[in-house]
Structure formats: structure tokens, C-alpha cells
Amino acid sequence: MRSESTWHGKAPGRVNLIGEHVDYLGGIVLPAAVDRFTEVTGQASANWSIASDVEGGLAYVRAVGEELGVVPQDVHVNSQIPPNAGISSSAALLVAVAAGLRPDMDGREAALACQRAEQKATGVHVGVMDQFASALGRQGDALLLDCATLEYELVPFPDEVAIAVIDSGEHRSLAATPYNQRRREAEAGDPKRMRHVHSEIARVRAFVAALRERDFNRLGELLKESHASLRDDFEVSTPNVDALVERASSIDGCYGARIMGAGFGGSMLALLDRTKTQPFVAVLGRPVLICSTADGAFAPARAGRPPD
Numbered sequence: 001m002r003s004e005s006t007w008h009g010k011a012p013g014r015v016n017l018i019g020e021h022v023d024y025l026g027g028i029v030l031p032a033a034v035d036r037f038t039e040v041t042g043q044a045s046a047n048w049s050i051a052s053d054v055e056g057g058l059a060y061v062r063a064v065g066e067e068l069g070v071v072p073q074d075v076h077v078n079s080q081i082p083p084n085a086g087i088s089s090s091a092a093l094l095v096a097v098a099a100g101l102r103p104d105m106d107g108r109e110a111a112l113a114c115q116r117a118e119q120k121a122t123g124v125h126v127g128v129m130d131q132f133a134s135a136l137g138r139q140g141d142a143l144l145l146d147c148a149t150l151e152y153e154l155v156p157f158p159d160e161v162a163i164a165v166i167d168s169g170e171h172r173s174l175a176a177t178p179y180n181q182r183r184r185e186a187e188a189g190d191p192k193r194m195r196h197v198h199s200e201i202a203r204v205r206a207f208v209a210a211l212r213e214r215d216f217n218r219l220g221e222l223l224k225e226s227h228a229s230l231r232d233d234f235e236v237s238t239p240n241v242d243a244l245v246e247r248a249s250s251i252d253g254c255y256g257a258r259i260m261g262a263g264f265g266g267s268m269l270a271l272l273d274r275t276k277t278q279p280f281v282a283v284l285g286r287p288v289l290i291c292s293t294a295d296g297a298f299a300p301a302r303a304g305r306p307p308d
Helices: 057-068 091-100 107-122 129-136 179-187 191-213 216-232 239-250 274-284
Strands: 006-016 028-046 048-049 075-080 141-146 154-157 159-167 253-257 267-273 288-291
Touching: 006 091, 006 129, 006 159, 006 191, 006 216, 006 267, 028 091, 028 129, 028 159, 028 288, 048 057, 057 075, 057 091, 057 107, 075 091, 075 141, 091 107, 091 129, 107 129, 107 216, 129 141, 141 191, 154 191, 159 239, 159 253, 159 274, 179 191, 216 239, 216 253, 216 267, 239 253, 239 267, 239 274, 267 274, 274 288
Parallel strands: 048 075
Antiparallel strands: 006 028, 028 075, 028 141, 141 154, 159 267, 159 288, 253 267
């Protein structure tokens, strides 16, 4: 039995279904919370401390605690989210701590507080997509987020489609890649980079329309188009990832695939016929996380459904 001073929080990781490299330019994105969770317990302490495998975890929990105005805490972390898997272990940790310390907080405000905390902890001007998805995502839905206005709406995501996160085997520190250069070029309005941005925003809208029409093949086509744009116009892919995307897309049951996240290796996203996930993983021969959508830490209760 836990003492009354012990708190508990839980938050999911996330994938960005489509809308890559547009969030920091105020575009629209379509993330979804997924069923890999970080759980935290904590209690007041003389100093901030953490038991966690999350790299930089102490800086994260201290930053979010200070953002929320709480006294130092001793925090223990149990996470199902593998580090560097591309499903945002950092956002899940931040949101889980916020949910434990301030469970009655408004989800939007919690996401913004966690964004500020991550910026403080890392010194990187991160966007708010990851925190929004982890806080406000919902099982059975994707989250259409306007990064300029922070308005959002839930879009039904079909149970028949599985989300696959694929490890490319190509790991990198973003500081050692041209990522910052690509971002500066986009922010400066470079025509080639902006061609990706404008076409990707159009693909987000088309993807939402395909979800509403339950056109799974169209979803896959849009993923493939997104990858081609990220490869050719934004230039954040690699030959190894290109080959893996092509291979994954050719396997029976895969609707389409693309590079995911900042790029230059890392993870790939694929959408699969849920009945064919096992043979897909066997044929691909790479580490794969098969995910479903999940409730965010601050997701509003669904009418007629008891809370978890």
C-alpha cells in the first residue's frame, strides 16, 4: 500500500503518422498516441533524483517539476518505450510526471508546460507535437494538430490497421547530421525545402480524408509520397533507409512506409494490415514495434467507457 504522499503518473509514446518537418513552421501534423507507456511514481524529497534508463531523465523531471512549481521529488521510472525508437520516450516521461504531479491539469496546458520543460532541459527549441499527442491522444483516434494555433481535433483511426515502427539500424546524433541546416533552410524559405513543406501539409489533409473514407491503400500511397519528398526535397533520408522503405512497402500486407522523425537514419513508419503483421516482421528481418493507438495521460473520458 502506497502512502498518501506517493503519486503515480502514466503517459504513452507517440508516432507521427504524417506531417514531417512542418511542425516548427506552424504546419499541421497528424500524430497518434501509441500503446507503449512510461509509468512513474514519486514522492517529495530533499533533492531531485531519478531511477530511470531515459537518457537525461533527471534534467527532464527537474525541469517539468520546476515548471509546475513543485518541491523536489524522488522519481522512479518504468518504461516500455525503448530509447531511440522514434516514439518519443522524452515526451512520455515529461507528460507522465506532469500527470502524476498535477492530474487535474488541463491537457493542453500540461502539454505546453512539458514543451517548455523539454526546451529548458535540452536547450533545444522543440515543438509541441510530441507532448500534445502524449497528453491528449485517444485510443481509436489520431490527433490532427495545427501547430500555429494549437487547435486540434480527433480523427478516427481504424483498428484493422497496425502501426509499425521499424528500426533502420542506422543510429546517429542529430548534432552530427545536417538536420539543423535543413531546418534553417526551411525557416529561411529555401524553395526546395518549402516544396516539401507545402506538399507535406497537403498530404496531411489528404491522409485525414483517406482515414475518414477508410481508404487504406490511399494511406499507403501518401506515406510513399511523403518519403519521396523527404528524400528528394528535404534530403533527410539515407540510401540504407531508402532501401528499407522500398523493401517494407513491397511486403504483402504493408500499405506503405516512410522515414520518420528528424531523419538521417533512426526509425521508419509503416502501416500494415493487422492480420499480416507476423509474416511482415518475419520477412523484413528488422526490429519492429507493432503498435495500436492509445489514450493520452490527459485524454478526456469517453462517454460510456470507464477510465483505465
